[in-house]
Amino acid sequence: MDIVRRLVADRPVVIFSRSTCCMSHSIKALISSFGANPTVYELDKIPNGKQIEKALVQQLGCQSSVPAVFIAQEFVGGDKQVMSLQVRNELGPLLMKAGAIWI
Numbered sequence: 001m002d003i004v005r006r007l008v009a010d011r012p013v014v015i016f017s018r019s020t021c022c023m024s025h026s027i028k029a030l031i032s033s034f035g036a037n038p039t040v041y042e043l044d045k046i047p048n049g050k051q052i053e054k055a056l057v058q059q060l061g062c063q064s065s066v067p068a069v070f071i072a073q074e075f076v077g078g079d080k081q082v083m084s085l086q087v088r089n090e091l092g093p094l095l096m097k098a099g100a101i102w103i
Contacts, residue, residue: 003048003051003052003055004016004052004055004056004059004060005073007039007041007052008070008073009073010073011039011070011073012036012071012072012095012098012099012100013031013036013037013038013039013069013070013071013095013098013100014038014039014040014041014069014070015027015028015031015038015039015040015041015067015068015069015070016041016043016052016053016056016065016066016067016068016069017040017041017042017043017066017067018042018043018044018065018066019042019044019045020044021066021067023066023067023078023079024066024067024079026079027067027069027079027082027083028040028067030082030083030086030091031069031082031091031095031100034091034092034095034100034101035101035102035103036095036100036101037100038100043065043066053065053066056068060075064078064079066078067079067082069081069082071094071095071098071100072094072097072098072099076094
């Protein structure tokens, strides 16, 4: 879990993704549509991706390992949780509070 904490430290938005996952793509596009520039780790493209994926599932209880979204160093959840924030008009304010977007 330390590796995940190091990767999300000092970054307003971090998304753990897989390059072939359509839901990961949708969540990246949604967050980017606000003007945010998330740090994205494609777990199938980085050397320790399987180790990170294992930590996400075991330590955070992610039902699906990707997408896993962190905002302001806090685990928000996966695609369903992020979409719920959007539907409730809470995603934009959360991104603003994290310093990921302005205005």
